[in-house]
Amino acid sequence: MLARQRQQLILDEVGRTGAVKVADLVAELGVSDMTIRRDISELAGRGLVDRVHGGAALPRMASSHEPEFATKATQQVAAKSAIARTAAALVRPGSSVGISGGSTTRLVATELLDVPDLTVVTNSLPVADELYRNRRVEQNVLLTGGMRTPSDALGGPLAVAALRGIHLDLLVLGVHGIDVRAGLTCPNLLETQTNRALIESSRRIIVAADHTKWGVVGLQTIAQLTEVDVLITDDGLDKAARDQLSELVGELVIAEGS
Template sequence: MLAEERRRAVLDAVLARGAARLADLAAELGVSEMTARRDVADLAARGLVDRVHGGALAPRAPSTDEPGFAAKQTQAVAAKTAIARAAAALVPPGSAVGVSAGTTTHLAAGLLRDVPGLTVVTNSLPVADLLAGEGDGPGRPDERREVLLVGGRRTPSRALVGPLAVRALEGLHVDVLLLGAHGVDPVRGLTTPTLEEAETDRALVRSARRVVVLADSSKWQVAGLATAVPLEDVDVLVTDDGLPGAAREETGARVGRLVVADA
């Protein structure tokens, strides 16, 4: 394989997954990690990927960019599914659970249909649609689950945010919050593309006894416009095994507990 063909294969792998580790790229292409590192460095110099410790990320969008819900559903599907499964297992029966907007939290919400007696508070239109009756099978009547949808301004990701959402969350208390993230940065914390979304996420966190963040490895070192929550306020962060070892150490030192799901 010519060098340019190999770099095209590296680029395709990074773009398809959102992130790739040097060790995986080297194994897939039958080259040394040093060669894979040089290929990533070349692609990064051309602005085609973002180089990070131990691998590469798909190019970062502008800090205010927010893809639509349908577009995000096609990204990092295996990782998000594994994360959703691990996060849903942390929600006990009979609890009040907050579920923020996001495609990974939406996947987790689908698994919550099997958890009896939940009261769900959400600012996500897709999550409310999913849990308010759509997809319920025999033996799971709606009476066993209550869904509270806050109001607010609708974003491209079908979240409801802003002052109306914040006021609706004031005075509410949930046992567990499943919180999605636009970006995760060791210094900036959890970030969002808009000030209103950051404000709403902070209101969700204030309502929760336990904060569980769902963030796949492609979100690492992505910084949106506004910081919503510092990592030190996160009780559990659930990510996938695409997160490099150094990033795991740095994140694990800041959050209460780091859970790495096998994707």
């Protein structure tokens, strides 16, 4: 196989999943570790991928760049589904739950369709739509007001005002990025304000985020990692990152089947 063919396959895989490991590429393409690393170096030199520990990832965007919801919904689907199942298992019938915007949190909503007597407060249009249209048991779904963002979430002063005085048992929070120093981050200032209000209204914070969010830093910090009670991610997160997160969050959970 020619170098350009290998590199196109690497680009296709990174574009499909967000990140790829050198070891997986070696097994799939039947070439040496050195060859794959050389291909990744060339692609990185052209700005097509970012070199990361053990592999390659999509190039980092500016901290204010916010992908559309429809784009995010097609990425890391298997991992996000496993994370959603794990997060939903922590929700008990009769509880009050906050659900923030995001493609992973929308999948959490799908997993909650059969949980009775929930009161769900959300700023996510897809989450509210999923629970309203497809629910099979009695649930109360409350949607905040606010200005619509590219992630199909509502943010800003109206959303924050709607959350004032609300008391939730737990919050399932989706994030744009996770970083040891920056914490949980978001590229949209209006959405950041709303996420902070959701956190302040909740007794327990559950973050649902796939491994590609690790090392990504958005424009503004939502919360520090020490504020997180449970962080649920997938098995694509490397050991070094797991060790760092385990020291900061209350509990790190790797979703089974991811």
